[in-house]
Amino acid sequence: MLFDVSGAKHWIVRLNQKLQEQKKYLTSLDQAIGDGDHGLNMARGFQEVVLKIHDTEYKDLGTFFKDVGMTLILKVGGASGPLYGTAFLKFSMELKEKKEINGIELGEALSAALEGIRSRGRAQLGDKTIVDVWEPVVDLMMSEGENLNPDELIRLANEKMEDTKDMEAKKGRAAYLGKRSIGHIDPGATSSMYLFEALAEVLKGESYEE
């Protein structure tokens, strides 16, 4: 498996498509246990990212993902802006001047991204945040390396997202709800699931319409 700038663009464009389609759904999840803007935030941010990367020729993955991260930091705000922004920035730092990477390198770079999320948000597994999808998915990619089955990745991301439903939020806005946060899927976990789903689809080599 090889992942290059073209694959990276596919990933981000595909993710943006999902986010635009699911904007209302993500917002409704956030209305239940947050402030109802997660869909708006993600859709606004990735729309800007796609605009930004559309007309630029990127020579390597590092500069590409640096633009993704910076754009998210500058355009999203809220909790998700710094978290996803930091993730892509850390990701890009691992990929400096890399033109293409294999599955092992991809897992390692995503692991750095997860570290960025953790140090920015200080959330742990089980706090009902994006970490609850990122951590198991990154673990899977690290352990499978070149043997990663993209469908298994999709399955796991969805399962871990579903698992946030029964959790009591400890971090982020949903934490104010205490026990009332139980019974609702976490919006950030859901947008993270789309992120990995889009990645897996690109890894599978699915074509897409821009």
Add this chain to the structure above:
Amino acid sequence: MLFDVSGAKHWIVRLNQKLQEQKKYLTSLDQAIGDGDHGLNMARGFQEVVLKIHDTEYKDLGTFFKDVGMTLILKVGGASGPLYGTAFLKFSMELKEKKEINGIELGEALSAALEGIRSRGRAQLGDKTIVDVWEPVVDLMMSEGENLNPDELIRLANEKMEDTKDMEAKKGRAAYLGKRSIGHIDPGATSSMYLFEALAEVLKGESYEE
């Protein structure tokens, strides 16, 4: 026909009963072309009047109606307070020290009350106000004198009230509506109709429950 303090009390108590019953209706009429408080104003004012007169022994009609007028002025506010209050005050001044009066004296005293309304509100016939009920009804009482048929009084008061429906308001809050005031019965004309209806019922000698 003789009208004394006992009849006067019956009149006011009966009028209050009607106003309490029709509070919502009067208010809904005022919502259509005014500010929706006419029923509240009249019900509040006459409730106070009834409280005031309940425990007092009145020796003559003048002191009785002075209390009615003063209470209305002090408790109603809005447009209807000064108008009805002034009417009963002027009425009382005509009845100073009178213990009982006949139909001719009643008509004359009501005519003075109408003058009070006119000089306070400066409304003319056709302006869509209480004057549109008061003026024809008082005219009838003046011309019929002792021969007044109370049922005819009720019929006329109702007819004149109905007639305000087609008028364009020139005075009071409904005047701000201009032509949009056409098609709605005037709330003040309606409360005035109750006033004369209650009077006619007392003149007919109908008994009532307090």
Add this chain to the structure above:
Amino acid sequence: MKKLINDPNQVVMEMLEGMVLAHPGKLKQIPDTTVLVRSEAPVEGKVGLVSGGGSGHEPSHAGFVGKGMLDGAVSGEVFTSPTPDQIFEAIKAVNGGKGVLLIIKNYTGDVMNFEMAAEMAEAEGINVAKVVVNDDVAVEDSLYTSGRRGIAGTVFVHKIAGALAEQGASLEEVEAVANKVIKYVKSMGMALTPCIVPAAGEPGFQLGDEEMEIGMGIHGEPGIEKTKIQVADQVAETLLMKVVDDLQLKESEKVAVMINGLGATPLMELYIVNKKVAEILQEKNVKIHDTFVGEFMTSLEMAGCSISILRLDNQLLELLDASADTLAFKR
């Protein structure tokens, strides 16, 4: 009806108590009345200013009681003119020997009740003058009808007449400047939603999800017309142009602008309206001396706004800028 109240029939008294408890150094209540006056009232040697009307327009009018504006405010029941005895109490309480000016909004009820109070005061030898504010250009101006309503522009009358009174002017002078403001201030409003008088328990009128009311009064009285809901720029233009035309504003004249919220409209929206208002005035080369954005004359929890424009000459400009220290207007 969802309201933070206890007894719908006690809202006015409880509100007044809450106000005095909040601001004991600024306001005092005349016992057993609905009258609030400056804590130092009566101010000797100063014309006293009294305004008032139905409640439900807060901060009008008690919010404008204080140095440089009103001396006393009388509150009636919600949307109902106060009674003459209450107004009379206010007149007595603020009379510092130089006479009292009554600032009345042009509603039949207010005019009649204030007139009766003035008669009572004159019978007691207090010198009283009255001015009637009628700034609402939504209503046709006619000698044969009740004329135009008084709405948010009234606050400029309080401010400017209050400033002149504070300087020690005579009753005639204060009355004259009040009448000049009345001549020079015009307003117009609109509503997106109705409001509920507590004792009535139901909205005074209905507006569909896609409707708004143009030329709305401040008591839920219907306006000129119901129209389809418009964007803020269009609303601003409609209201402003009616006001500007009525004032016959000319190039390089100076004005003060008030964007008044009716109760439920967020400050955010009022500023969006002001953006367009300022742009139009700048285009017309009208000089905006100052702009006031916020809630000055409300209608309970009605959503909507009014726009007022006050033409300024040198006297008015100076008096508008003079210091004022009230709850809702400080300079």
Add this chain to the structure above:
Amino acid sequence: MKKLINDPNQVVMEMLEGMVLAHPGKLKQIPDTTVLVRSEAPVEGKVGLVSGGGSGHEPSHAGFVGKGMLDGAVSGEVFTSPTPDQIFEAIKAVNGGKGVLLIIKNYTGDVMNFEMAAEMAEAEGINVAKVVVNDDVAVEDSLYTSGRRGIAGTVFVHKIAGALAEQGASLEEVEAVANKVIKYVKSMGMALTPCIVPAAGEPGFQLGDEEMEIGMGIHGEPGIEKTKIQVADQVAETLLMKVVDDLQLKESEKVAVMINGLGATPLMELYIVNKKVAEILQEKNVKIHDTFVGEFMTSLEMAGCSISILRLDNQLLELLDASADTLAFKR
């Protein structure tokens, strides 16, 4: 959704333009940002104060920019924390050489974005301190969670830290007094109706005709519990007692009170709430030094209120009373 707006996605920018057009002598906008600063910024030799957060809480925070309070305010999208670059622009614009204090409300998003901005500023050699306001006692205070939200009590932090900064204190001193206010101020809110984020177009939550939400956040985040609607006295008591208990207020302590409207609640109702609040405090023999009633930290057109109590020692009392000249808070 009935709102006086043009494009739901442009509300923040249009609002900011409208504000600057209304108050050109007081506020200026840093070009191409959502940052408003005092027209005289940066003030040399004074610690600069920056606050901000999502929009929709007007007059917070730009309404508190001015002499004696904030130097700059940063606005994010509605209910969404501003981005670090915007905050960084504000820091640069108000830095008068004595360092900059960031006053942050305790929301994950705000904390992270302000932190990133502080890192950027420090990289440029600007001395930055941060305080995080968490006055909302509706939320459990716990080390293992995000902790408590920052709500209306934040305004007291602006006021008091601003007053000390105005006196020329050092960044450490201003930070310390801000932290003292944060320790001493507690708040709690409730809502009768939800509000609609313009870009979402739908209410953030639902409340039945007979329901209210106790412990409401200021972004439509649900509170502690939905209950049957209660009268004002009961609401006041519920909120106040939670605040008083948390503060462990004792007899003859001095406090400042804030009754804050969330957007659509008439001033009348806020004063009715204050009546009960003042009565309870008087009963407890707590001394009310001053009371602030009005809209300070809103949630668009949400109906409801919050109650804040600030314990006052001599330092805080003096700084609270110091003069301030901003749009929404003048002394």
